[in-house]
Amino acid sequence: MQEIRVYREIHGVNEEWAEKNRLLLAEHNVVMLNIIGSPGSGKTSLLEAASDRLSQSLKFAVLEGDVETTRDAERLHALNVPVSQLITGNACHLNAKLVHAGLSDLDLENLDLVIVENVGNLLCPSQFDIGETAKIAVLSVTEGEDKPIKYPLLFREASAVVLTKTDLLAYLPFNLDSCLGYIRQVNNEIPIFQVSATTGAGVDEWLDWVVKMRKR
């Protein structure tokens, strides 16, 4: 029987830069994680809570994506995390070319891992390949349990979910089992880490997963 030919859309220039990023990372054996979540979902706080312990296992750097300001980069810089800021202007997501600019200036030969914190947005960043090894979905329990089915694309594409701000569960009308069920409904196999950056609960479990991503 004749083979079915599959043609896939190339999103022009962005895909080309994403491919360049993948080659650059492969050449230096560096893993790149693309962290995506709503504004205020706790992406930077997660990195703050994890940076000390992560630096004991891996050599890593962070690329901070934001529409404006260098505030998030400053927060990590204060913790001695090597960090660059990527400013998108009005763009609602990081593109692969801007990430390439940040990557190219890193000393990749001496790194194991690059963590990209994307622009705060549960929608658009999922649609733009930056050449990452894996996407991580960050969802805070304050956002409500139904977000995985209301914004399924990210949860479908991600390789892990980090459910943040679990220290606030006692004060919220948040049904944890429903939320886990909604995530499973969209992506049945995905690992889910329940984390509080404030108390540190669950951070180690997530970091074990991150370290394993590098050692695959």
Place this chain on the structure above:
Amino acid sequence: MQEIRVYREIHGVNEEWAEKNRLLLAEHNVVMLNIIGSPGSGKTSLLEAASDRLSQSLKFAVLEGDVETTRDAERLHALNVPVSQLITGNACHLNAKLVHAGLSDLDLENLDLVIVENVGNLLCPSQFDIGETAKIAVLSVTEGEDKPIKYPLLFREASAVVLTKTDLLAYLPFNLDSCLGYIRQVNNEIPIFQVSATTGAGVDEWLDWVVKMRKR
């Protein structure tokens, strides 16, 4: 001295539909409010908390914008709010044409107000005119105080800010004065309503503002 000529970008088709919406609303003397905020910032909960009292002052309907699902519309329908669902597919914002479809099916002659709840996204919806009378920025205190300067466009363009989930302030490292200062830094004159949909605090003050928008 010669006058400076100003040329403004017309965003093609979207602007044309936005203009149609404005004409349609003006013809029936209906005000349209465009509510914008992150996923889980409390936009639907605000409408749930306000619907009863609002219906005592004005005849209103809601257009619910979402990427997928009719969940938010169902929440309001359960409270007897007249509501239609606008599904954007993968689009991260409502466009004016889709809003026009929703508007055209409403009995505008018997309405004072249409409330549009945009897709959960602090960025993109601000960039797309839907022909609204005013934009309302919804920010929850769980998102952190710096969001107005990190995502300034919406706060610059909005006519009011609703700061939600204030019942959680006691459990958060959230500096209210800083947040108010950041909002003022972007938009010095804007009214700010501190609201808890859970306790009902502040809802009346916001509704007074909404009713005044109709009676201008």
